[in-house]
Amino acid sequence: MHAAIITAYDAPPVYGEHPEPVARGEHDMVVDVLAAGLHHLTRSKADGSHYSASGVFPLVPGMDGVVRDPSGRLRYAALDDTNLGTFAERTVIDSRRSIVLPDDVDPVRIAAAMNPGMSSWVALRRRITFREGQRVLILGATGNAGRMAIQIAKRFGAAQVFAAGRDATRLAALTGLGADRALTFDDVTAAADVDVVLDFVWGEPAAGAMLPMLTARADRSAPLTWIQIGSMAGASAPVPSAALRAARLNIVGSGIGSVPARDFIAELPELAKAVGEGAIDVRARAVPLARIAQAWSEKTSERLVFVP
Template identity: 55%
Template sequence: MKAAVVTSFTEPPHYQDFALPAQLGEHEIIVEVLAAGLHPRVRAQADGTHYTSTDQLPLVPGIDGVGRTAEGALVYFVLPDTSLGSMAQQTVIDTRRSIELAQDADPIQIAAAMNPAMSSWIALRRRISFTPGQNVLVLGATGSAGRLAVQVAKTLGAGHVTAVGRGVDALRLLEADVTVALESDKNAVTNQLGDAAKDVDVVIDYLWGEPTHDAMSAIIPRRTDDAQSLAWIQVGSVAGAEAAIPAAALRATRLQIVGSGQGSVSTRGIVAELSELAKAVSGNAFMIEARRVRLEDIERTWTEPATSQERIVVVPQPLPEQGRTRPALA
């Protein structure tokens, strides 16, 4: 069968033949892949920089996707660390890491949205005791995951949502109650963040690095009530793998820093959230722009400048025109 195949961590995947395994494990089945999202995590898998990466090559990238079983069921699956990912005409899934979708679910929409939406959905539902009415700040709200985090927080009942990120135009499109643009003058950002976050309960952080240090330094001294808990959830690190945490931040307020991702949430915990999240995605609860590309165009697609305004979805089989997303907000 054909697949996107990585043969070197310094080259894009090539469209070529890749063999299915000769034997399957007890819970494994082969599915025909209908759609697989090209998430930042997939790029990190393909260039060997993700924290779960081994040096094993060749590999087929892709960590999740939508497939069709031999019996005709439509499934969303999350793959284990494997050299046969989802960017292939067929892949091997573990039935314990998949859910059945409604037959009319849109594979493109599901493949585009599940991974970025999961980042905040699982963080709020599995890593802290989030209760409706609590106020949420999304740090790094302009990427696919950040934009979805604003919507997920609202869907899960957040009282007040603050979106912080770079890109004034991108921030303007969000359904946040308050937005703070990081490109402004540093004093202005500090004041705006302090005001916006004085009674925030949860920060969902996609940036880390210097912006996290700066945000913590701006927010903590301006809290209205030092006794109010502040859960800071580390989810992404697009601005840096390390952040300097001010010691006083941990002493001056009830700050709790936790991470959310593969490992800090068990596979069972992740899978337990998938059906409800897929229903929300299929019910158009969230807006995400998806762009479908053919598997055979993978090499060209990979080397195009990436944009965070749309999620690329690789389509190994011809699909009817769907790919609907919630209409863009005014």
């Protein structure tokens, strides 16, 4: 079969021949891959920058996708740590880490949306106790995950959603997705009184926004939960000590490890239903897997989805 193959952290994927997958475990099944998204998590695991990267090569990237199982059913599958990912014609999945999809779903749309959508969906449903009527600030709202987070927070009953980012053109479009106000990072004190921050950027931007926001709060004793989800602006953030003393700030992370796999899987059906019904706007573009070397480093606002 054909697959995308990476031989080193600093090497781009190469489309080539790969041995056929073999099901070994009780719950394993060999499946045909229909669509697999190129997510930030997939890139960072492949280049070694993600904390879960294994460092074992050769590696076929791809950590999730829409597949067809041996009985002909469509499934969305999330793979565990493996060197045979979904950027291949076929792969092995653990059936317990998958859900059956309706026959009429768009595989590209599902493959594009599930990973970025899951980041905020699981954070609000499984990492904290989010209540209808709370207010939310999204840092990094112009990316795919951030755009979906606006819609998901509103779906869960957020009274106000503030969307913060750098790109003024992209920010201007976010009110059309449900954001009550779009802000630059310099203006985040306008969202000082939110209850929850969904942080997809971390690094200096998050640290720089934290203390001004906290000191601007009308009631510093009111709880603020800062959920660290992504690190697009840096893996480390110089959080000032005053931020932890000057207000009732609670910093938590949401991701692999802090949320059990069973909790992720339990949320998949409802998210897939929302995506399939068109309740969440998704920007996706299908790309033949054979073009992975050219598309791997492409800068685009769309979520690239590889199709064998």
